[in-house]
Amino acid sequence: MYPGNRSRVGRHHPLKRRVDLVETRLLLLLCVLVCACASVLGVVNGTAALRHEQSVVEQQRATRHVVKAEILRDAARSSPWTDQSGRSGLVPVPVRWTGTGGGDVTADAQVATGAKRGERVDIWLDRQGRITTAPSDANDVWAAGMVGGVGTATAALGAGALAGISVRIVCNRRRAAGWEAEWSRVEPEWTHRAGGR
Known part of the structure; x- marks a missing residue:
């Protein structure tokens, strides 16, 4: 195999089925989406938690x-x-x-x-x-923001992992169905050859 043909050979490998290519692309897309969403949601929720905690601290300072x-x-x-x-x-x-x-x-x-x-x-x-x-201090405010942001990002990553597992299960079922269909087509010929010997 020549280094220049590596990507073409990888896509058109005789043992690689269409479902394998679809699965790879779906998992790659899912990975990119989950990382982007986890980052954005983590920042948004962390900022919201930070602002909420700051308002709580201001209220505490005003009343204590x-x-x-x-x-x-x-x-x-x-x-x-x-x-x-x-x-x-x-x-x-x-x-x-x-x-x-x-x-x-x-x-x-x-x-x-x-x-x-x-x-x-x-x-x-x-x-x-x-x-x-x-009243809560600056460390408490930052801790609340971090917990909110990291917690949301972790939840998004967990949801992405579950989606990835689901894609894998569906693709495995599709592969198994394909193998079974091919075997039902090839088996009579193999059985005939084995019986003829």
Whole structure:
């Protein structure tokens, strides 16, 4: 086989059927479409998730404020809860701060393990003066955008893989039907030759 004839020979190979060529072209087209769609959908959905999370953060910042509170009791040195890094999490202890009306307010807040009585910590309050969580930060916003984009792209790739499997199944059935039709045409001749010997 000459290098210059490689593509022609590949297309017109005697063992290559029309369904093989159709399958190859369909899978190639599907691969290109799925990659393009996964990229576009991932970017679009990731951007939408990013914008949504940014609006949530803006709303949180508008409805929450931070105050300094005094720890009223030593915090435990360890916590049964841990964060993603395996470090001990926060523990609840009573704290006191000055409310909007000027009076003292006492409630339990989550503080770092080992915090001492009398230390001052930042706590976040909502509009009603109840303890709440801090607003999400930039890392949370970017994480939401990444999860939205990657999740959508992964779903599109999964759908493309299922479509590719479907194309393969249909083409395999077509090949099997073709082989069976050819065998039914050739078998009598083979049986006659084998019986004649």
